[in-house]
Amino acid sequence: MSDRGMQELALLLLTALANESRHGYAIAQEVKSITDGRVTPRTGALYGALDRLLAEGLIQVEREEVVGGRARRIFGLSPAGRERLEAEAERLASTAREVRRRLAGGTSPAV
Secondary structure: OOOOOOHHHHHHHHHHHHOOOOOOOHHHHHHHHHHOOOOOOOHHHHHHHHHHHHOOOOEEEEEEEOOEEEEEEOOOOOHHHHHHHHHHHHHHHHHHHHHHHOOOOOOOOOO
């Protein structure tokens, strides 16, 4: 795992799957809800990101179903995805603590 932060869309997709498995459209709606409408993933970006997360083993296809004659994959967070999301949440929280400390007038730590 890289020390570099996760791209926002990937973080939001994993967050959308943290408490419930969902199909693509429901994931997009959950991301929109999480961000108060600030992020509405376009279909191509959404499925491209889901494919990357699948390839990285961070999400998994839990089942496939047919709805209205169309195949629908239901995605869930994998154990590795849960671990990565928890690590990313801690990294972001740590950064936010430092931002608040500095805004309150704290000095930079010695390098």
